[in-house]
Amino acid sequence: MARIGLSTTSVYPESTAHAFTYAAALGYDAVEVMVGIDAISQQTSAVQQLAEHHGVPICAVHAPCLLFTQRVWGTEPWGKLERSAEMAAAVGAEVVVVHPPFRWQKEYARDFVNGIAALENSTGIRFAVENMYPWRATKKRGAEMYLPGWDPSEEPYANTTIDLSHAAIAGSDVIEMADRLGQRLRHVHLTDGSGSAKDEHLVPGRGVMGAEAFLHHLAGTGFAGDIVLEINTRKCTTREEREADLRESLEFAREHFAVATG
Numbered sequence: 001m002a003r004i005g006l007s008t009t010s011v012y013p014e015s016t017a018h019a020f021t022y023a024a025a026l027g028y029d030a031v032e033v034m035v036g037i038d039a040i041s042q043q044t045s046a047v048q049q050l051a052e053h054h055g056v057p058i059c060a061v062h063a064p065c066l067l068f069t070q071r072v073w074g075t076e077p078w079g080k081l082e083r084s085a086e087m088a089a090a091v092g093a094e095v096v097v098v099h100p101p102f103r104w105q106k107e108y109a110r111d112f113v114n115g116i117a118a119l120e121n122s123t124g125i126r127f128a129v130e131n132m133y134p135w136r137a138t139k140k141r142g143a144e145m146y147l148p149g150w151d152p153s154e155e156p157y158a159n160t161t162i163d164l165s166h167a168a169i170a171g172s173d174v175i176e177m178a179d180r181l182g183q184r185l186r187h188v189h190l191t192d193g194s195g196s197a198k199d200e201h202l203v204p205g206r207g208v209m210g211a212e213a214f215l216h217h218l219a220g221t222g223f224a225g226d227i228v229l230e231i232n233t234r235k236c237t238t239r240e241e242r243e244a245d246l247r248e249s250l251e252f253a254r255e256h257f258a259v260a261t262g
Contacts, residue, residue, distance in 0.1 A: 002223055003029035004253045005059045007189070007230040008041060011242060016041040020050040026247050030059035032097070032228045035084065036069050044087045051091060059226045060095040060128075060187060061088040067102075077101065077108045078115065085123040095126045095187050095226070097161050100146040109147035113155050120158060128187040130161040131177065133170035133199075153180040161187040163230065164209045165201045168193025174209060175217045185223065189230040190215075190253055201232035203245050204252045215256040227253055 006028045008019035016038045023031050033047050040046045042064075051058050063084040064072035073080045084096045098116070101109035116127045132150035135143045144150070150170065152160040160181050166189075167174045178185050192207030193200045204211035218227070229249040236242040 002218070002257065003059055003226045004250060004257075005030035005032050005226050005228040006246065006250075007032045007034055007062070007228050008038075009034040009036070009062075010229055010231045010233060010246065010249075012232075012234060014239075014242070016047065017050055020054045020056055022243060022246055023056045024054035026243070026250055028056065028229075028250060030057050030226060030228075032060040032062060032226075032230070033058055033087075033091075033093075034062040035064040035072060035087070036066075037072065042072060044090045047087070048091050058088075058091040058093045060093050060097055060228065061091070062097040063099075065099045077105060081116075081119055081127070082123075085119060085125040085127075088125050089123065093125075095128050095159070097128050097130055097187060097189075099130050099132060100148065100150065100152070103145050103147050106147070112148060113157065116157060126159040126186055127157075128159040128161040129155070129157045130163055130189070131166050131170070131172065133166050133172075151177070153177055158184060159186040160184050161189060163189035163191065164204070164207075164211060164214065165189070165191045165193040165199055165230075168195050168207060168209050169197060169199060171195065174214050178214070178217060178221070186225045188218070188223075188225065188227045190227050190249070191229070191231050201230060203231050203249050204229070205248075211252070212256045215253065219257050227257065229253065 006023040008016045011019045035041050061084050129152045132146050135145045192202035192204045192209050233242045
């Protein structure tokens with residue numbers, strides 16, 4: 001059965017430690033650690049201790065490949081992925097989530113597809129490449145900012161991630177993408193989007209992506225990877241508001257995935 005996990009980025013600007021506290025209190029099955037500017041997220045021993053203290057396993061490690069984490073764990077991209085795999089192995093996670101390279105990372109991008117396959121073979125960790133989107137100021141104009149491309153279904157990756165907020169920006173049908181990926185879909189970032197040019201990461205059900213139907217589809221195909229809530233709670237003014245959004249997201253996931261499997 002798929003676990004319902006919480007991404008540590010969902011509690012920002014609160015810390016990685018707070019994410020484990022929320023996950024345990026609300027009854028999430030697991031946590032995905034976003035390796036970022038929070039020093040705790042960069043320390044394998046620290047996140048392992050948090051998992052053990054709260055009794056919540058770590059299901060995935062998100063490699064530091066965002067714009068604002070370009071200098072986390074150095075600047076060499078393959079070294080970042082190797083360290084992510086080491087963390088994943090140490091904490092018992094089977095998956096590292098990774099974004100495709102930025103267009104300006106030409107050398108990294110040139111060998112990315114084969115390099116990911118080689119890392120999976122050498123580490124035994126699944127590198128689930130995430131769908132991204134064209135960068136655009138309006139719905140009519142966009143720039144290709146990722147190489148070899150933002151849609152992982154167009155490349156022969158063995159493992160992939162679908163993120164509904166990213167799909168909203170790209171105008172992608174997530175059910176069709178899941179069908180194209182088939183068994184290569186290993187991981188899901190459950191969230192939502194309105195279809196604007198912003199990466200909104202809305203609470204699922206508050207956007208236009210048909211998150212409910214997507215969960216039904218996943219259950220119908222026997223999806224057994226992890227479903228991780230990766231939402232934006234930065235506008236919450238109190239911890240109570242943030243907790244309410246995290247609870248609503250968990251209940252949405254459990255209700256709609258369970259309906260389809262029941």
